[in-house]
Amino acid sequence: MKVPIQDEWPEATSFCWGCGKNNSHGLQLKSYWEDEETVATFIPQEHHLAFPGILNGGIISTIIDCHGTGTANAAAKKMGRNDANSMYVTASLTVKFKKPTPLDKPVTLRAHVKEFDGDRITVTCTLYSGNTLCATGEVVTACVDPAVFIK
Amino acid sequence: MKVPIQDEWPEATSFCWGCGKNNSHGLQLKSYWEDEETVATFIPQEHHLAFPGILNGGIISTIIDCHGTGTANAAAKKMGRNDANSMYVTASLTVKFKKPTPLDKPVTLRAHVKEFDGDRITVTCTLYSGNTLCATGEVVTACVDPAVFIK
Numbered sequence: 001m002k003v004p005i006q007d008e009w010p011e012a013t014s015f016c017w018g019c020g021k022n023n024s025h026g027l028q029l030k031s032y033w034e035d036e037e038t039v040a041t042f043i044p045q046e047h048h049l050a051f052p053g054i055l056n057g058g059i060i061s062t063i064i065d066c067h068g069t070g071t072a073n074a075a076a077k078k079m080g081r082n083d084a085n086s087m088y089v090t091a092s093l094t095v096k097f098k099k100p101t102p103l104d105k106p107v108t109l110r111a112h113v114k115e116f117d118g119d120r121i122t123v124t125c126t127l128y129s130g131n132t133l134c135a136t137g138e139v140v141t142a143c144v145d146p147a148v149f150i151k
Numbered sequence: 152m153k154v155p156i157q158d159e160w161p162e163a164t165s166f167c168w169g170c171g172k173n174n175s176h177g178l179q180l181k182s183y184w185e186d187e188e189t190v191a192t193f194i195p196q197e198h199h200l201a202f203p204g205i206l207n208g209g210i211i212s213t214i215i216d217c218h219g220t221g222t223a224n225a226a227a228k229k230m231g232r233n234d235a236n237s238m239y240v241t242a243s244l245t246v247k248f249k250k251p252t253p254l255d256k257p258v259t260l261r262a263h264v265k266e267f268d269g270d271r272i273t274v275t276c277t278l279y280s281g282n283t284l285c286a287t288g289e290v291v292t293a294c295v296d297p298a299v300f301i302k
Binding site (some may be wrong): 012013015016017020023024025026045047048049050052053054056057058060061062063065066079089090091093094095096097101122128148149150151 | 241
């Protein structure tokens, strides 16, 4: 059985509200490799709305951010570019909202690395509800020393 | 006593997970005019973390989005540019993360309208923890027919 990207992280980096397995109040997004891209499915909760029946843009931004940083860190690991002294965190996030996203259906995120550039990895992401492209995202991540973030 | 921008909206548009007064599970962000800019203070909950002690980027994106759309709609109202047949929703959101944001302190959002351009209003936003600029955001909103979103 495949292990989610986020579940391979050290315990101390597994409390993220968006994707940490140790955050019982969080969204617990799980991302998986599928060939050269990563995929995650997210089932919205009833209260994650923007308007009745429509998924909230902040929730969409959160799962794109988490799927993006998950992809960046997993890609760095694949390429031998990270170690105990480095991790990739979000430097900037851009989300474009194309269509209202239904609240009552799962959404599917697909992402891939667009660019490795020095200490930055840029990931692009799509969010579909069924066959409808509802949002796109770009997550620029920067390599940092984990000691700055994890005390 | 000042009324929050979001609390002046119709009941049907007050369920947003980020800022709706009718969403008991939501963040309930409240924005206020302060001269030509809008201000909101947000107190993170314990589980809103990225890493222990650090506020989550998805939560930051959510409150910037809600403060931005709140500002756009309130500015449109001030200028007589909206009515029952129009509202401004997010077309795109960009957030730049400058510094880790402490989880255990309130954050302050300040925003203003950068541009009115046809049916779009662009809002820029800063997020401070104390005197530290931790994030900036730009929210491009588009004027839509509420009937498309509210059934």
